[in-house]
Amino acid sequence: MPFTSRFLPSALTMDAIRTHNLTRRFDGLTAVDRLTISVAQGELFGLVGSDGAGKTTTMRMLAGIMDPTDGEAWVLGRHSVRDSEAIKDDIGYMSQRFGLYPDLTVMENMHFYADIYGLPRRGRAEKIDRLLTFSNLTPFKNRLAGNLSGGMKQKLGLACALVHTPKVLFLDEPTNGVDPVSRRDFWRILYQLLKEGVTIFVTTAYLDEADRCNRVGLIHKGKLLACDTPVNLKQLMRGAILEIRTSDPRRTARLLRNRFSDATVGLFGDRVHLVTGDPGTGETAAVSLMSAEGIELLGIRQIEPSLEDVFVSVLSRQGGAQ
C-alpha cells in the first residue's frame, strides 16, 4: 500500500477520523467509491445521503466491523483493519437498530453493554446512574426496553453506546422515525457530548439535521459529491431561489413549469420555489406570467437556499437521482 506512510497521521495533528480512497464493493456494486475525508477531534461531522448511498457501509468500515475492498481508514490514528480490536475500545457505535434487548429493562441493557465493554465493577453503578440522568431515563430504569417510546429507545441506545466513555461516537441515522420534540432533546445531548470533547460522526437522510453539523459530506451512489461547512456548501447552489406565493399555488407551479424547465420549479404547499440564474429577470417573468393568467400574486422574494436545495442542485448536475 503505497500511501500508508504518506497518509499515516502523526500524533500531533491527529484527526479523529481519516480515510483515503476508502472503497467497498459487493459483487457488482460499488457501495463506497474512493471516499477520502478527515474529521477533526471534537468535530460534529454529518454524512448525508439517501438510502443505499453508502452511509452505513462507510460507518461499518470506520468502526472496524467491515473490511474495505480498497483504500484505508484510521480512527484516532489506529488502522481500521490492522488495529480493529483496539479501535473498538475508543468508539461508541449506535446502529439503526440500536441493538437493544426488548425483554431486558433499561438498567439490564446498560449492565449488559457494560459487561460487553468490560467496564470494571468499581465505579460502574455511578457511571450508569450518570448516563441515565444525562439521557433523562432515570424514571424509566425498570421499564422493559421493548415498552419504551421511539424517542426513549433512541436515548437508551445512545446511553449504551456511551457506557465505556468513547472518544469517537458513530451514530447511524439516529433520529429516523423520531418525533421533533424527542429529536430536539437528542441533539441537545449530542451538543453536551461535544462540549466534553467527543467527536461525533453521524449519518442522516434529512438535510435539516445536517445543517446542525460542523461539517457535512454529501454522498451519492458511494461517491462523495461535496464536503464542507453548511455555510460553504450553500455557495455551491447554482442560481438563486425565488419564493412565490399566489392565490393558486398548484396552477402557478404548473404554469411556471411550462415556462421554465421542470427541475427549476418546486411546489411546497402554499409556496412555489423557482430556481433562476438571475433573480431580477426571474421575478419579472414570474410577475408578468401571473398577471397574464389572472392569478393574484401575494408575495415574491428571494430566499436563502436550504441544504436540500443545494443537494438537489448538486445532484442534478451529476445527472440526477435514481
Added chain:
Amino acid sequence: MNGTETGYAVTLTDLSKRFGDFVAVDRLNLQVGRGEIFGFLGPNGAGKSTTIRMLCGILPPSGGSGTVAGFDIGKDAEEIKKNIGYMSQKFSLYEDLTVEENIDFYSGIYRIPAIKKRERKEWVIEMAGLREHRSSRTAILSGGWKQRLALGCAILHEPPIIFLDEPTSGVDPISRRNFWDLIYHLAGQGVTVFVTTHYMDEAEYCDRLGLIYRGELIALGTPEELKTHQMTEEIVELFCDHPQDAMGLIEELPGVRHAALFGRGLHVVVERAAAAVPAIERKLADAGYTAVQPERIIPSLEDVFVSLIEARDRQEAPQGEFSR
C-alpha cells in the same frame, strides 16, 4: 351521511378510542375535503396510528362516529377497505418479485377486473417511471423508485382517498420532490391524501395540518396559519460561535422559555421579542460574543409544533407512561 355528497372525504365526530383506562384518541372532530392534502402530525404515542387504523376500518372506535369516502367507519369497515389506498414507510413490496409481478400481485388482492388489469399496470409503470425496469427484481431499485412503485400498487384500484404513513423515509431529496409532484397530481384529480410525517419540511407540502397530542387535536390549520396565529410566544433567531454555550446563558434570562439549536443558529422561544432581543444582545456581549444580531422571525413549523406540545404539558402533568 354520504361524504361524497357533502364534499368531504373524511368526517369525524367525537371519534374516540380507549384501551382499558387509557384514552388513545379523545373526541376527535375533523373534516377533510375531497382533493385535500391533509398532514397528520404528532409525537410517537400521541394517537396518530390509532386514528389511522380506525379510519382504515381496521380498528373499531369506542365512541363517536366517522365516515371515510362516504362509508361509516363503525359499520362499513369492509367497504372502506375497498375504497382506500394505504402505503406505509415499509412500502410492502416483495423484494424477490419483479416490478410487474408486484403489480400483478396487488391487482389480484384488489380484484382488478381482467379487462382493466393491463391498463392499470401500464399506468403504474408510466407513473413510476419504471418502463425500463419492468422485469427487474424490486430489490435492486433505488428508494425513490420503490416508493413510487409502492404508491402505484396502493392506488391500483383507483381509491378516492389514500393514507400515506411516513411515506418518504430514507428517500433522496430529488425523488422526494418527484413523489410530492405525483401527490399533487393525484390531489388535482380529486383524490384525497391523508399523510403522517415527523418531518416538518414535509409537513410544509400539505394544504392543511392537524396536530394530535395525548389523543386530542390541539391545532388545525394551513402551515401558514399555524406559523402566524398559533403561537403565543415569539421566536428570536441568532447566529454565533459556540451556540451550545450561548444557549445556557440565554436561558438564564427572564422572559426566555428555552433555546434550541436550529440549523447552524439558535431559535429562542420568548414571551416578547421586543424585550428579549436587547436583553440577549447585552448578555452575550458581556460574555464576549460579538455581532450576534438576534432578530425576531416567523416561527418554523417545528417551533410551532414544539411550543404547542410544551404549552399542553404545562397545563397538565406530563403524560403518564403506558405500555400496550
